[in-house]
Amino acid sequence: xxxxxxxxxxxQPARSAADAASGxxxxxxxxxxxxxxxxxxxxxxxxxxxxxxxxADVNGDKIGPVVRGGRVEKGMPPFSLSDGDLKKxxxxxxxxxxxxxxxxxxxxxxxxxxxxxxxxxxxRAYFDGAGACKTCHSPTGDLVGIASxxxxxxxxxxxxxxxxxxxxxxxxxxxRKPNWATATITFASGQSVTGPVAYRDEFTIAxxxxxxxxxxxxxxxxxxxxxxPLQAHADLLPKYTDADxxxxxxxxxxxx
Numbered sequence: 001x002x003x004x005x006x007x008x009x010x011x012q013p014a015r016s017a018a019d020a021a022s023g024x025x026x027x028x029x030x031x032x033x034x035x036x037x038x039x040x041x042x043x044x045x046x047x048x049x050x051x052x053x054x055x056a057d058v059n060g061d062k063i064g065p066v067v068r069g070g071r072v073e074k075g076m077p078p079f080s081l082s083d084g085d086l087k088k089x090x091x092x093x094x095x096x097x098x099x100x101x102x103x104x105x106x107x108x109x110x111x112x113x114x115x116x117x118x119x120x121x122x123x124r125a126y127f128d129g130a131g132a133c134k135t136c137h138s139p140t141g142d143l144v145g146i147a148s149x150x151x152x153x154x155x156x157x158x159x160x161x162x163x164x165x166x167x168x169x170x171x172x173x174x175x176r177k178p179n180w181a182t183a184t185i186t187f188a189s190g191q192s193v194t195g196p197v198a199y200r201d202e203f204t205i206a207x208x209x210x211x212x213x214x215x216x217x218x219x220x221x222x223x224x225x226x227x228x229p230l231q232a233h234a235d236l237l238p239k240y241t242d243a244d245x246x247x248x249x250x251x252x253x254x255x256x
Contacts, residue, residue, distance in 0.1 A: 186222060
């Protein structure tokens with residue numbers, strides 16, 4: 001038979017594990033869909049184990065206000081957690097950060113440190129020179145704050161390919177995104193119609209017309225003229241060297 005003190009000794013780790021599981025459970029239920037069940041990034045939320053805010057947090061002083069107040073402009077609503085539940089969530093996030101920092105191979109996403117190997121000066125020179133980026137962009141104009149809006153891999157993806165191919169145009173009544181590609185469709189009769197590109201491949205071209213209707217034609221039956229202010233990004237893809245990409249990224253990171 002075990003002594004009276006033995007069960008207490010064995011139960012100590014169990015209680016600690018139960019507390020951690022409680023924090024994990026709350027996080028998974030409230031935050032997991034966006035930030036991933038292990039806090040390394042999910043459907044729409046960033047990797048919290050690689051977050052500057054989490055790195056600077058002390059006992060929830062940075063995380064707490066964000067959880068309670070939300071970041072509505074970024075799609076994060078406020079959460080009404082009790083002080084106890086919030087404390088457990090904060091502890092869980094820090095536990096996950098320590099685990100990932102101790103074993104970087106467990107990180108599911110590319111860290112900012114992995115990408116930040118370029119030269120800011122060389123990136124600025126590329127922006128102003130060979131890349132011809134300043135033809136369309138300005139570090140004191142449209143790019144002000146770009147590094148605060150997008151971070152790490154998201155910023156690099158935005159730099160390399162700001163819009164996905166065959167993207168769907170906004171629905172009727174929605175504000176059209178700036179720089180959206182437009183197509184002018186000219187028929188055999190000489191008449192034409194112009195609108196945002198809704199779909200495009202080798203065989204089909206489709207636009208959203210001025211009334212908001214989706215209209216498509218076989219490319220073999222019409223003449224198509226595309227105006228895409230973002231084409232310059234696509235043209236640069238086969239020209240970039242690895243150094244060009246990392247240098248330009250390093251420069252863009254300074255535009256906060």
